Amino acid sequence: MKSSHSIFWRNEYTLAALTVLALLAGSRLSSHFLDAGYLLGTTTLYVETGIMALLMTAIIICGHIDLSVASTLALTAAATGVLHAQYAVPFWLACCLGMLLAGMLGALNGVLIVGMNLPSLTVTLGTMALYRGAAQILIGDHSVGGFPAWFCGVDQVYAGPFPVTLLLLLAGGCAMALFLQRTTLGRCIYAIGNNKTASRLSGLRVGAVEALLFTLSGLAAGMCGLLMASRLSVARFDMASGKELDVITAVVLGGTDIFGGKGGVAGTLLALCLLALLRTGMGLADIPSEKQQIVVGALLIGAIALPRLAELARKQYMKRQKPAAAG
Template identity: 35%
Template structure:
């Protein structure tokens, strides 16, 4: 009986705690800084989280399978460099440069999924290896030197507005809606939950688990690539360090948003709240002039808390 009460309370925390935490953070930074709750800063927050939000959709899919993708940051860096090189060095039209870069990131995601599904290597090892390989490739292509000189039209993607809404925010909203639609309205979404809940049972029920993994890791690569294009357009500089460490922010946002690190549970609506918390936290700490090193400590503690809470809930469920 006691375990059941604890479990009910944990479920309530998982459903509503994320939104309470978001409101508390907003209230805290509103009271401690003068600039946080201004129109300009709020627009800035939404623009800053757009890359995080887009990449989080793919990471949410991967975690639902019980996997992980640590290569998203390096995929962003590689896309950054490839698109920049084709535009600035090869003189290619931005549309074609973007398509080539997104094809590369999607292919990398597919390759990750293929290795995980067929060779049965742990996702952690596969994507960690990809992280290292892609980071090295980004440095090899760029020579470690930032790449400049893009057509002015390209900057619209990352810096433009439609009315008062930044274009990256609109792209993020569209992709998050697509992610929610896939999870809630398609059989692919049901397959994600089924494979993450019990892979063996899903396979016995007729689900092609390998193809599901191909699809999910390919989508993760695609969404990371889109984030990389937006980042390149926003900064107007192709850099091999563009996505360095970004995977930890993405992982924190998704787990904080209630997607289980063990797979089989999570909602896109809650992921949005997790992304907002990371955006508000980063922005508020900057406004308070908190050192970047302290920010890393705080973000690490947030990730530790989120994963710890998920693990504790799983332990309570097993015990009951």
């Protein structure tokens, strides 16, 4: 089921062009759009999505999917908050325990998927409900707050003109890109995504790599949970609810093949940038959220469907050309 995109037109170019278009459209829609300070400030809303998307890129390249990231985020934040607020655990320790939990949640996904050889889609669909449900059991509809002052408002911390969380995301992006492109383990991920059986036969420890990725994804989501708790200065069970869709949209829009084996971090980050610009532009233009949903949904489908349709049309054309040339 793998269809190749055109070789000479990289997906990143399309995205860059679309991003420029979104910038133009945004400035047409609202006179308040082209304000560098504001645009940099809004990026803090998308940092958590971005960090989760980095790991999701690797997971999708590996031929899997992780729908449970947003729920892991919420459960980590909730557990950290409860440990600190109800059990008076020192905050730094609560954070560490929260991260430990996040790693375990990711590892549980890994164990079920690798150990029991279950499809990642259903496993993480189950844990998506289970983890958020667990957060709900923990704190119900309450907001758990009372974090120390130094912890709150990480999105307000700037390094020069840049929000630190944005720099964190970019640094994470560079690290992930290096990992995927330059390390043996990174290349293994592509190999597994391309052909699992062949990878296994050639001696790769496929299961170990997959389990590691899911654990890392859990850890990343946990970190995002702490970031978001800091941004909101509270933890709630419905934090980032539905964000897994945004994460997957960014990755797939960024050109990573949902069937695995192909893709990269640069595309994911560009796609995220495009989505953020679109949302911001439409929001500033007072376009209702329901219409924004339609645009994002159409963009996701269009980004996948159009290249495939173009490829189909090209094949049809070639088929018709061949007999003509032969005759």
